[in-house]
């Protein structure tokens with residue numbers, strides 16, 4: 238890998254213009270087809286970037302999707318689901334407890350006072366962004382006798398409204414992590430600008446990878462930064478070209494959401 242990656246020669250466009258157009262999946266067959274289509278896009282992006290497909294995990298995002306429909310996606314093979322809001326995730330975890338191998342990844346901003354919910358059921362948490370939250374999660378996890386894979390969320394878009402640590406604060410944040418023995422730091426997560434301008438989107442993803450490569454040179458023992466969670470329905474191919482190991486994909490699998498993104502990201506607009 239180059240120390241200083243040149244600007245990418247690839248000019249893959251975003252697909253944000255397809256937002257709101259994905260048809261709703263209402264059968265197992267729909268999910269089989271949608272998952273295959275997304276997987277095909279992953280394979281193509283890996284091909285362009287000379288990457289092994291096994292190095293990219295698809296995390297289906299089931300926010301706003303009802304439990305009956307989630308069961309159809311489970312039947313089509315989904316075994317780990319991403320949810321933005323912890324209460325919604327917790328409710329679904331309870332309702333779907335009979336699917337014993339279905340695991341949950343919480344991918345949205347978490348208030349400290351809701352740490353105990355995450356500690357109870359989640360396998361993974363991708364939006365760690367404060368020491369207070371790390372301490373609360375660790376305490377609750379110790380009480381539950383559980384541990385949790387976590388991703389540190391980084392704000393690469395420069396938008397004040399976006400959650401996540403500023404890139405320059407991540408090194409100091411990681412140095413504090415070893416005391417939280419129930420948290421296993423696996424890598425970094427980001428949301429790119431929600432923009433149709435592919436080069437600006439790509440710059441967010443490239444920044445996360447470059448930050449990771451730089452931090453890796455002296456991370457504390459016990460912390461590994463192998464994972465880069467970046468890319469969603471509208472931009473995951475660009476994210477893969479820039480090194481994503483986890484892509485979080487909702488609408489391209491489940492269908493367009495009626496709930497606007499501004500519900501999840503306070504001033505999201507496009």
Ligand SMILES: *Cc1c(COP(=O)(O)O)cnc(C)c1O
Pocket residue numbers: 298300321344345428468469470471485486487488489501
């Ligand atoms: C909803 C969501 C996604 C997936 O977005 P889609 O447009 O449905 O693919 C990815 N990451 C986070 C944090 C989300 O909240």
